[in-house]
Amino acid sequence: MLGLTFDKLLVIAVIAVFVVGPQRLPAYAAKLAHVVRALRDMANGAKDRLRDEMGPEFDDVDWQKLDPRQYDPRRIIRDALFDDESAPSVAVVRPPSTESASVKRSRQMADGAPTPFDSEAT
Structure with missing residues (x-):
């Protein structure tokens, strides 16, 4: 249920009591129950309509x-591309490096190698 555990729901309820206040909390709880009930009825109606049409x-x-x-x-x-017999084996893909481009560039230049140059770059 959306990753909500009982502990998280309890914390949300306690925060709701403090934020909303104990006087208005029953009215808001009733509105929430009404919304949940309406959503459940809409989902069941859509499922019934789909069942009727199909x-x-x-x-x-x-x-x-x-x-x-x-x-x-x-x-x-x-x-889609290969037959079952000629399917290639799955290659292991390495995760991208976490180093920034400037760190890689400074490491390359520190080795004494010339800085890479692309004559076709704009």
């Missing part, structure tokens, strides 16, 4: 396959 195929859909968290663009491109 018909019996709605129950046959594999929802795990459509989960966006399983989206892997590397796999999709590899499957």
